[in-house]
Amino acid sequence: MTSEARGDLALNVLLAIARLGDDAYGLGIQRDIASSTAREYAVGAIYTTLSRLEAKGLVASSWSPPVPARGGRSRRLFHLTAPGTTALQMAHERERLRWVGLDGLLTPGIG
């Protein structure tokens, strides 16, 4: 995986955690990314990214109460930390700045 693809996946994982709220676990994150980007990453790749993000302090994890669907075992739930939220806001701002000055081009009916 190239560093660009890794960064892309990390951003997608952060976005999925933000969207899923209190129900962000490995498989749920993979499904959310699949539905929002039409790209189905391996669960292993999701966990690799999650452990990298956790090491950077952008996400934190805790164990859920036992889940009947998993035979009574717990899920590891992930949530954004304050630096993670800031990183997401910065990524959003960077993306917004990329499109500055192109409003005319993007208005329907012109061109």
Add this chain to the structure above:
Amino acid sequence: MTSSSPVHRAARLVHAAFGASPAVNELLDDLHEQFVHRSEDVGVVAARWSYRWELLRATPYLLRTTIRELSWSDASLLLVRLSAAFALLLTIESIILLNVAHSAEVLGLPRAWQPWNSTSPALPWWAVAAPSLSMLVFGYLAAWLDPDRPLRTVILASVVVAICTLLPLWPFVPSHVMRALLHAAAVFAGGLVRFTSGHRALVTGDR
């Protein structure tokens, strides 16, 4: 799902290979949950293949995790096991070579068949293949000495062997790298032989 179903068996195989750490269990639980959902959507057979494919795709993560979770006590135990495997290998080889040397002398074989003799004009093919065979046996012994996490031990043994093969040969040329890779592959193959023979029922699906 019965305890002998292929999905359950694959999970037990992963446990046998990498140990039952929380990270491994978590991944297997996720994959099982995915399997249950997919069974309802696309049928059991397709879901089973999907499960195996996902497990294969998760192998790099499992390897990374199992190596990252190595504590200092694990590492020292691993070092002891690798040393013990190497000592065992040397003992076995010494016994074989001494017997072969004795037999060669008794039978009066030409010197070209005696690679331990420094005056031999050329090494016979079996003497060239011997280091790889030794590494194969080393991998087998290393896996045998660690029944809890044989694959992790074998992978780390492969890395150690590759480094130990390469380091004395600095500056490296491509043939040195090839030799190191060959030795590492032989160690891994030996470990894999031990692992599959130790878990034949899980690999083949026999009860």
